[in-house]
Amino acid sequence: MNVTASIRPHLVNGGKTVSDVTNDISRQVESAPTRLWWMAFGASLVLLGWGSYCLLTTWFVGIGVWGLNKTVGWAWDITNFVWWVGIGHAGTLISAVLLLFRQKWRMAINRSAEAMTIFAVLCAATFILAHMGRTWLAHWALPLGNTYGSLWVNFNSPLVWDVFAISTYLTVSLVFWYIGLIPDLATIRDRAQKPLSRFIYGLLAFGWNGGAKDWSRYESVSLILAGLSTPLVLSVHTIVSMDFATSLEPGWHTTIFPPYFVAGAIFSGFAMVQTLLLITRRVFKLEDYITVEHIDSMNKVIMVTGSVVGIAYITEFFIAWYSGVTYEQYAFTNRMFGPYWWAYWSMMSCNVISPQLFWSRKLRRNIATSFIISIVVNIGMWFERFVIIVSSLHRDYLPSSWAMFEPTMYDVGDYIFSFGLFFTLFFLFAKFLPVVNMAEIKGIIKGSSAPKEGQLKEAQPVQPATASN
Amino acid sequence: MREDTIYWRSFEELTNHPDFVKNSQNEFNLPTAAEQDEAAQAPDRRDFLKKVGFGLTAAALASCETPVRHVIPFLAAPEQIDYSNANYYATSYLLEGEYCSLLIKTKAGRPIKIEGNKLSSITRGGTSARVQASLLGLYDSARYKKPELGKKEATWAAVDAKLALAVKSGKKVVLVTPSTPSPSFNEVVSRLKASIPTFEHVVYDALPNSGIIKANKINFGTGVVPSYDFSKAHTIVSLGADFLGTWVSPIEYSRQFGKMRRLGKQTKHMSRLYVVEPLMSLTGANADVRIMAKASQVGAYAAALYNAVSAKMGQASGVDAVTGIDTKAIARMADDLVANKGASLVVAGSNDPAVQQVVNAINYTLGNYGNTLNLTIPLLTNTGTEEGIASLVTGLQNGSIGTVIFSGVDPVYTHPQGDTLKGLLKNAVTVSLDHTPTDTSDVCGIVAPGHHFLEAWGDYMPKPGFYSLGQPVITPLFQTRQAEETLLKLAGYNGQYYDFIQAVWKTKVFPQQSIYTSFTQFWNYTLHDGIFEVGRPSLRGKELAANGGDLEAPYEYLSISGTAPASFAFSNRVAATLAAKPASTGMEVVVYQKVGMGAGTQGNNPWLLEFPDPITRITWENYVTVAPEVATAKGISLNECQTSLVTVKVNGKEYSLPAIVQPGQDPNTLGIALGFGRKVVGKAGEGRGKNVFPLVSLAAGFTDYIAKGATLENTSETYMIGAVQTSHTNAGRPVIQEATLAEYQKEATAGRYMPKINTPDGPMNPTDLSLWKTEVNKRPNHAWGMNIDLNSCIGCGACVVSCNVENNVAIVGKQEVVNRREMHWIRIDRYYSSQKTRDEGASNTELETAAKNPRVTFQPMMCQHCNSAPCETVCPVLATTHSSEGLNQMTYNRCIGTRYCANNCPYKVRRFNWFSYPQNAERFSIGTFNDSLARMVLNPDVTVRARGVMEKCSFCIQRIQDGKLQAKKEGRRPVDGEIITACAQACPTDAITFGDMNDPNSRVSAAINEQYEERAFRVLEELNVRPSVSYLTKIRNT
Secondary structure, eight states: BOOOOSSSOSOOOOOOHHHHHHHHHHHHSSOOOOOOHHHHHHHHHHHHHHHHHHHHHHHHOOGSSSSOOSOOOOSHHHHHHHHHHHHHHHHHIIIIHHHTTOOOGGTOOOOOOOOEEEEEHHHHHHHHTTTTTTTTGGGGGSOOOOOSSOOOOOTTHHHHHHHHHHHHHHHHHHHHHHHHHHHHHHHHHHHHHHHHHHHHHHHHHHTTTOOHHHHHHHHHHHHHHHHHHHHHHHHHHHHHHHHHSOOOTTTTTOOOOOHHHHHHHHHHHHHHHHHHHHHHHHTTOTTTTHHHHHHHHHHHHHHHHHHHHHHHHHHHHHHHHOOOHHHHHHHHHHHHHHTHHOOOOOOHHIIIIGGGGGGGGHTTTOHHHHHHHHHHHHHHHHHHHHHIIIITTTSSSSSGGGOOOOOOHHHHHHHHHHHHHHHHHHHHHHHHSSSSSSHTTTTTTTTTTSSSSTTTOOOOOOBBBBBOO | TTTTTTOSSSSHHHOOHHHHHTTTTTTSOOOOHHHHHHHSSSEEEEEHHHHHHHHHHHHHHHHSSSSSOSSGGGGGOOTOOTTEEEEEEEEEEETTTTEEEEEEETTEEEEEEEHHHHHTTTTOOOHHHHHHHHHHHHTTTOOOSSOETTTTTHHHHHHHHHHHHHTTTTSSSEEEEEEOOOHHHHHHHHHHHHHHHTEEEOHHHOOOOHHHHHHHHHHOOOOOOEEOGGGGOOOEEEOOOOTTTSSHHHHHHHHHHHHHTTTOOOOOOOOOEEEEEOOOHHHHHSSEEEEEOOOGHHHHHHHHHHHHHHHHHHOOOOOOOOOOHHHHHHHHHHHHHHHTTTTTEEEEEOOHHHHHHHHHHHHTTOOOTTTTTEEEEEOOSSOOOHHHHHHHHHHHHTTTTEEEESOOOHHHHHHHHHHHHHHGGGGSEEEEEEEETTTTTTGOOOEEOOOOOGGGGGEEEEEEEEEEEESSSSOOOSSSSOOHHHHHHHTTOSHHHHHHHHHHHHHTTTTOOSSOHHHHHHHHHHHHHSSSEETTTOOOHHHHHTTTTTTTTOOOOOOOOOOOSSSOOOOOHHHHHHHHHHOSSEEEEEEETTTTTTTTTTTTTTHHHHSSOOOOOOOOSOEEEEEEEHHHHTOOOTTEEEEEEEEEETTTTEEEEEEEETTTTTTEEEEEEEEOOOSOOOOTTOOSSSGGGGEEEETTTEOEEEEEEEEEEEEEEEOOOOOSSSOOBBBOTTSSSEEEEHHHHTTTTTTTOOOEEEEEEEOOOGGGGGGSSSSSSSSSSSSSSEEHHHHOOOOHHHHHHHHHHHOOOOOHHHHHHTTTTTOOSSSEEEEEOSOOTTTTTOHHHHHHHTTTSSSEEEEEEEEOOOTTHHHHHTTTTOOHHHHHOOOEEEGGGGGOOOOOHHOTTTTTTOOOOOOOOTTTTTTTTTTSSSOOOOGGGGGGTSOOOTOOOEEESSHHHHHHHHHHHHHTTSSSOTTTTTTTOHHHHOOOTTEEEEEEESSSSSSHHHHHHHHTTEEEEEGGGGGOOSSSSSOOOOOEEE
């Protein structure tokens, strides 16, 4: 079913054969962890350990250990939450939307992108729990049956919408990711040398036998899940944005928020995928699978979404001025020139200016530049949420209540916790599961009869590659 | 039946006992004659009832004869007292010269709240922050719990023996007290004088009004502090007298002043207040016209004003033109004063008798005596002079004094030569009768602790003919003894002070009235009312019931007007000398009193320490206030709570204190508050600020609060200070709406901001817009609402403390205030005006910078109980919901603490429990939650909030429920004024009105309806959140 236009460059380099793919990708699953992996994993555990100490202190003592105050009720907690949820957008976008649009280049990256999505959403969830005054009652936000009579959740509250949106997203993403993993798990099962590995991967592979019926169902489920999760790409961040848009805080109460947040989410998600891929391809020597083409495509998406976000920033300003509302106008002036000017200008330079470098093909295909900008973008996106949340809250309607927010060790520590959690999970994933979808990638490698490099320009019909393992 | 079986009924029958045989003859065993006689003598039913009846009557009679002389503990529960119902007892407060008549709310036997007593003609139900907070002094764990001898716990017997010995030494025995206008205490003193030949009574007031007394002595031959009546004054000139905050009798004056600031459909006139002052005081903040002047210049202003007024009245003043002052302002004041002669008032805060004489001369020239001033009914509190304490020092130096007894004074701390005194006290037997340790009691060899005023009996006469009783509302918590009883023992009287007071009243007070025929009746009703005012029919409980129990019905207060004095002895030379006196060169330090701290007697009271100063909005300590231009020159800036430490050098003393930039302050003046830096104070007050009493000096024998020739240095060391408000102007926003009186008289809507929303049907009022076609905010029964008159509100903050007490608001300590997390449910936002307005093209920065001499507006801000509340829609778990009575309710149990509601509150009135404030002694040891004694003050009707939940003003829902329940029990609707919030109750100016907006006759409805679409506005009306709290515009009579 995979048909590729002949003018397109090949997505896998190095003249890989089907067995090369299996070997290359299964290698890190089957061999003992490398020194590099241990170091990276160890570092993640250190972050997780320190972060856990901070988070547990927060939970035991109360969120007074943070820098929040009577005026600024949310700061790093919700900034981190929105940031991680935003990052979690790339996975679904890559696996679902790009699947529907038949973008084959996604195949090399969707596995790790989806894994990243799940871990990012988990990290976001920790902030949902951490920011509550009484975390132990978090289940009250769910519409569970109870013995209090007609006591129900408040369906008017965007936070309840959040609960639904994010839990749906997490579930669908998890299922989608896992379904995609099954053929590869079967491959590893079949290659496994040790009985324990065979047993565990055998359990995880759900009895996959590679038959035509399995493949047919696999394809159908993938399509259905892709169809299901495509609206989620739009809905999750739309709903997250409504936490702000439906309030009446100047700087929050903005109708542009849903599209602007979705674009921002894709922007940051792609940047995070970019960061991780650039590391993974180097560490696991997957340069032939994750090629410069991939990096180039990712950078294009980053550039486009970055520009969308930039236009949204400017539109907000225009609307604030056009509204004639003093408070609204002040909120935006204050962002630029108020005490948090540095956060605003960090955001502007990271998010709007830096991706514009990708207009240059040379820079777009440069690994170092791509890596740096991918990180810069995520710094910028963190600042975006910080600017929206803190610089709006800290000076709203009544000047008597204006206050500044200053983070404490625990604000930072809890953020570090999420990094620790994310990287710990990611490195476990990278070690024990195939980071590239072997089954799918095999469908896009050159067949033995395909033309050699350099013969591409001569138009000739290309044989449809068959999906087989 | 077998023959050999014997059946028997009793052993007697079996054994054939002779008695049995005898009685078995009679079928009915009737009593014998002897037995019948006996029975006739036994009590029958009627006798029983007779005896019980007699017994009860006897017991009842006996109880009349023998009054119960101790507070009844709840173990033997008295009738009609129920744990769930509050009982109120009238009593009196007198501290640092401030008198207030009170009602104490007790619940389950514990005093838990102080309220103003509306029956008093002096305070008229008003209170102050300090009065409200004084309750916690009762539950202060720093209190003396037992008598002490040489810092060791002792028995009362041992102490009495020591005392008895000490007064017999033959040397002088000196009793040092603050001025105590109490008939019984005076009697105690005369008994002591009679029984101890060497006895002397020294009256020592830390902050005396001796200048006024001296001036009146010279001018009128009567050394008194007159009664002032600001409610009759159309023009008021205050030369540095903070009469709304700290000067003489602020509660009384606030009430009077507030009366003249009310405007409405019928009243289009208000008083005009001119203030000339060096620092920004509470009175200055309320001024219509405010002039900044050095403290040493105030005399020149007085002279110039005298000159101008005299000229207008056609009299010679003997004053040449005064230079270096604002002559235009003087001319305007004089015009205004003369135009309102007889209905104007000039007061001065200076303690210089010369200044006070000139002020007297102005008032006399204007004919204000007998109208706004009264010398015949003077104020008797705080009438001490400097001579007494000077004689004490001399006596101690020359060794003529053998014993000094201190009661209610702390001269080691408050006297400028406190350290010297402390050294000298070693030469004498020293006794302290204070209930709580002070710097003075700490050096006393004998500590015979007295009661807190809520445990003690007492009587007062703050003004001649105005009597006031103090009664205990709880059994003494510790082994303390009424101070007067300790003294009376020395005079050979071993009875109870209660009997003593009654005896005094029987002979001295009872004959002054004719309503009651028996003394018992008189005593009981007076004790019920708390006050007795000669010449006024007593308002006793019965009469109160007769007018429908309407506590809010206006009372016929006794007027405090008098007659003009017959003669006036004044030499124009006094004014001329003042006028010619050059202002000091260089910087002056003015030591002043904070509204919340005064002279520091309540220095260990965490409610007062965490009470934000109305002007600076800073808590927990004192600091140096610096004019903005000086701050700029010295590189001092306030950045949020961060400021610099400065060094102030004056009179050879050096103080290192944080600096505060204070708009409206004279550039050559520095201000430092008194009342801080006590050495012996207790946990809460320990290490708070610096003591500047040593800067107080004597100028020609009169206490002087100005220290000249000061220098200021910025140490550039940073210092964090607990400020609750760090943005000082309204930034050009219409959150406060104000106009001048002239504008208001022309157009009642003057100053109003009336937002319109553009719709397809044209511009509309925000509140006319709704998503719903039907009324969503149905209020079938009550609709609770509040109205706040920004014009009467003087910003004193009594409401803030009252709310803290009523609602168990957590005290979080300085660090948490620095972290911007104070928990107050009501706050008084203080806004300065900026130099330029937005219409004049001011930039945001200019709008956010206060003018040099700004106009000030106070805006009490609490939960607005929005009818379309933004907090309610965003809560995921419905923890905050709306009641059908218009209340925005917080269900603490349901709250999971997302803080979304607080973020979405446009008024930022929601407060979050960042930590567990109760049960967290390591972090929050100061306050009412983690001290077993202080916990007794908590209101049992209000939940102490747990960690992680949101809280906010509830409109005192417990009071609403209580009032509704009471009405329901009596089968009626609640009466307007019966249900009132703690803030409204405490307000000395009645600026806060609370009630049912569904009742068209309620005062809150009247306040809004009368000025609807005129002065009444809701803050942030354009948001269409429909608050239940409305405000009336601030009108300035500029």
